[in-house]
Amino acid sequence: MKLNESSAVSTTRALLVPYESRHVPTYHQWMEDPAIQEATASEPLTLEEEYENQQSWRSSHDKLTFIICQPVTDNSAPSVHAGQVDSPEKMIGDVNLFLYPNDDEEEQADDRFQCIGEVDIMIASHGHRGKGLGRTVVSGFLQYISRNLEEILHEYYAGEREQAGTATNSSKPRLRMLMAKINKDNSKSIALFKSLGFEQEGDVNYFGELKLVLRDLGAYATANVPEGYAELVYERED
Incomplete structure (x- = not known):
């Protein structure tokens, strides 16, 4: 997405920067x-x-991506500088939101365009695994999504309408729920998302995955603001 191309998300334990x-x-x-x-x-x-993937993800209307980095020492500054806070040795992993239309007609509460968001996280750095970092990162990511949901849905909906070759109408799109699809054997990831309020829906699917859902993002975000949460400007050198 273009929405976060100049945005960073900071907490006491991690910094998220655009890919x-x-x-x-x-x-x-x-x-x-x-x-x-x-x-x-x-x-x-x-x-x-x-x-090529990186360029595609930056312009894609249905994928929001941040690179996870080590936290900044001064969270009070209004901005962070590209190349300093996200040098290779400070990179840890990534966190993503994928959006797609809700095709379940039985779940349509009104005539508004509805979509579903899928969240995933990868802690690639072995030295940062098993320390509870994933929970902090996803919590911060959910906070960002909640605070910027209107803009996220606007960019997504405009992109969907453009692909379909139709004009954007005046109705506001709606996020029906967030979900995570996790391999049934990945007990740590399952525990992570359940600790964030996601609940299992249904049984293991054909691909051996469990579906965990969070239906009230606003309530979660209001009650769970990560320590030191701040949205900063991601500054690039001219």
Whole structure:
């Protein structure tokens, strides 16, 4: 998405920055790990293909991506500087939101366009796993989504209408729910999302995944503001 191209999200334990071309070499190294490929259901790509993906994700109306980095020491500054706070040794992983239309007609409460958001997270740095960082990151990400939901849905809906070749109407789109699809054997990720208020819906699917859902993002975000949460300007050098 273009929405977060100049935005960073800071908490006491992590900094989220927009996915830039400068991050691609490190991201490519992460994705060469067979274990990460399996965990993310990803196929290995060439470095050139990773650069193409990064550009595609930046302009995509249905994918919001942040790179997870080590926290900044001074959270009171209004901005952070690209290349300093997100150098390769400070990169930890990524967190994403995927949006797609709600096709379940039985769940349509009104005539508004409805969509579903899928959240996923990858802690690629082995040294940062098993320390509760994932929970902090997803909590901060959910807070960002909640506070910027109107703009997120506007960009998504406009993109959907453009792809369909139709004019945007005046009705406001609605996020029906957030969900996470997690391999049934990934007990740590399942526990992470359940600790954030996601609830299991249905049984294990054909692909061996559990579906966990969060239906009231606003209530969650109001009650769970991460320590030190701040939205900062992500400044690039001219």
